[in-house]
Amino acid sequence: MIERNIFKNISPLDHRYSLRKENFEDYSKYLSEEAKIKYQAQVELALVKALAKEGICSFEVVKEVEKAIEELTAEEVYEEEKKTRHNIRALVNCIQRKVSKEAKPYVHFTTTSFDIVDTANSVRYKECAEELILPTLKELQKILMEIALREKDTIQVGRTHGQHAVPVTFGFAVAEYVSRLGNRILAIKESGERLKGKMTGAVGAYNASHLFFNNPETFEAEVLEELGLEASTHSTQIVEPEYLTDFIHALVSGFGVIANFSDDMRHLQRTEIGEVGEYFGKDQVGSSTMPHKRNPINYENIKSMWKEFMPRMMTLYQDQISEHQRDLTNSASSRFIPELIVGFLSSVNRLIRTCRKLVVDQENMEENFNQSKEMIVAEPLYILLASLGHPDAHEAVRKLTLEAQETGQTLRELIQDKEELEAYWQKLNQKQKELLTKPEKYIGIAVQKTEKVVDYWQGILNI
Structure with a gap:
């Protein structure tokens, strides 16, 4: 196993923004390279289970493959890929190496690489949404609701174009984000549930599986049912890209909501406004040269992270384009999708920690209103x-x-x-x-x- 000092990592997501052990382990379960290989192996297992149900292979083969993938490591797959120069062939070789001669033919039977890759990605992103992203967003939503109700009567001057307008309450201002975030939670939930898989072969026409099944679409449905997915209504060598595009768009637009909230809170901490404040630890430093400074670093960090990851949505739109039945122009870019999800989750968790200790200066709000x-x-x-x-x-x-x-x-x-x-x-x-x-x-x-x-x-x- 490769061991590396985290401070020798290249991505700041690894050596800076995921230093909290609990967060890193949560992200890694779905979004690490190890997790990706684990999910791909689960798709191979689902395939063998469906083959056994159809009488193509024995249930003993299922047991062998199940045991093989339990023993499988990301390191051995990567070592094999040095020889094959093909990630899924490397995965298949490693599984086959651990099973009997009788079981080997049924590993990856009738499928192509992206039956495995796209289906595995849909499963892990769907599970990540259900088990990690949505619960984390709901935790933030609950905190925003509490602030909104607590401050529902706190008078605050409304602002449009940076100028004083007619009055609102601070709770009303926060309720805007309760509504916007709520809508994004629904969008993430719905688009996550719509993620699809495929077992259609090299060009999507079920060429290989049609050799063995009168209705290969039924067989495809059986494989995907093992994984909690439905089939794309049409596929080529890849799943229709719009399902994933919609899911990532929901995340990125959700990122925009928390960035907008953070920007509002950042401005409300300006010296001449001073209506809210971030909690400062007793040893926390605001400036390397001005000891009196207490900068809004958490809200600024969230906006900065949004600036980094929001433009990556353009890559997802570009990845909608794949020539004919498939080209390889998304093979590298799609590998960075987990980074976008981690960047979003890191910012949501930061906002949770910050909002739990949000300080509201009601006197300053009233004083600004009185102006x-x-x-x-x-x-x-x-x-x-x-x-x-x-x-x-x-x-x-x-x-x-x-x-x-x-x-x-x-x-x-x-x-x-x-x-x-x-x-x-x-x-x-x-x-x-x-x-x-x-x-x-x-x-x-x-x-x-x-x-x-x-x-x-x-x-x-x-x-």
Whole structure:
């Protein structure tokens, strides 16, 4: 077995971003080179099981192959590949070497390499989604829900184009990401369940299996049933690439959601904003030269990881193109898909750890809101004037905002001083006037919407 100091690894996923033992072992179970070979061997075993059920070989052959793949190591397959220069032929040779002369012919019987490769990838990515990706995302979703409900009444100035807008609550702002992440969880689940396999042979026309089965599609279904998969509706030497493309797209767009959330939280930690903060350990350093700094490193790291892995989606789109029944132009690029999944999971786990200790400065949120609270009433004022029949309410209020900025008077004071607007002011009821004097109440149904969003996704995701 090759042993290597992790700090001599080339990929930062191995020597930097997977240093947590529990995370690395979780990722490795599905996404390592060893795991890939293990899943490919399981496809070979499923093939032999289906052959035995059809009476092509004995069930003793199944036992032999099952024992052989239990003993199989990635190292021996790689050593064999040095001679064969072909990964699946190397796998087959290693299995055949461990079984009897009678069993050897049925290993890889009637199949081509990508019956094994594409089917194995579909199984491992499907299982990775069900057993690792989705539970991890649901853990993050649960934390975001808790924050949203906890902060549902916390007043926060809304921001559009980087400028103060009308108020929301911080819980409402977080509920946006509860909804977006929820939709991505569903997309990952559905696209993962749709991943397909194949047992159709070299060009997809069942040429070899048709020699032995009147209905080779039924045999294909029997093999794939052993693996919990269904067949692609059509295949060439490869499974239709759109199934995998859709699955990875769901992951990448999910990555975009957590990157957007992280970017929002990063900006809310700006010195002049200071509405949230990351937890800092007692020995943690923010800057090599400025001891007072406390940088938003976790949120920045997540955005940076997204920048690295998001463009890889373009490679998946390019891998949709395969000439005629198949070319080899995806043979190298497809090997890097596990890195994308690990990068995503690493960032989700980082966000889980960070959000568990999210610090919300409610006083600073209120202080920032107060900077613009008097101008915020411009929107309800203009809408109320329009509702009372003012012919150009927006322009009238726009001019009032300019005057307010010049004189320091509030909009509600100015409207009462303007003879042409006084009649409209008198028509306002007490509730409307109160809204103009207490802008913090102008939050629409932010609180109720937050509760509704969380309740909806709790039901849909059963968390």
